[in-house]
Amino acid sequence: MAAGATRAHRRVDLGHAEALRLLGSVSLGRIVFTRQALPTVRPVDHVLDDGDIVIRTPEGAALTSHAQEVESTGVVVAYEADAIDPDTHLGWSVVVTGYARLVTDPAELERIRDLLRPWVSVEPTDQAVRIHPELVSGVLLTETDGAARTTG
Numbered sequence: 001m002a003a004g005a006t007r008a009h010r011r012v013d014l015g016h017a018e019a020l021r022l023l024g025s026v027s028l029g030r031i032v033f034t035r036q037a038l039p040t041v042r043p044v045d046h047v048l049d050d051g052d053i054v055i056r057t058p059e060g061a062a063l064t065s066h067a068q069e070v071e072s073t074g075v076v077v078a079y080e081a082d083a084i085d086p087d088t089h090l091g092w093s094v095v096v097t098g099y100a101r102l103v104t105d106p107a108e109l110e111r112i113r114d115l116l117r118p119w120v121s122v123e124p125t126d127q128a129v130r131i132h133p134e135l136v137s138g139v140l141l142t143e144t145d146g147a148a149r150t151t152g
Contacts, residue, residue, distance in 0.1 A: 012139065030044070046116070076098070
């Protein structure tokens with residue numbers, strides 16, 4: 001391909017099931033929540049469990065503290081994961097919006113600890129947060145059927 005040329009890309013919206021399948025194919029994402037009335041983003045590892053996204057977090061983390069405050073419904077969060085090639089810019093991205101609740105059942109927490117090994121050390125008294133997806137959107141970034149276009 002000539003210098004200054006890029007491949008034409010197209011964006012394909014993904015259905016709910018395909019978006020969650022792709023999200024489940026990676027282990028790292030970003031959770032977005034509110035802290036002191038401002039949006040906060042944290043990288044976390046996750047696992048899909050019975051249709052929910054489950055993350056582990058150290059006790060006292062801002063998200064865990066906030067999730068404890070709202071016992072009935074949980075707190076609204078967004079969760080994003082992707083796999084986009086840095087050279088071609090092809091891949092996918094999924095965003096889930098839903099309610100996050102602290103996992104309080106000791107047996108469930110132990111099961112989650114066996115399912116999800118954190119990518120960074122957490123304190124022995126770590127907790128888990130379960131996010132139930134209410135809104136799921138995803139896009140697939142793919143090449144179009146056609147020639148490269150020149151940018152200038």
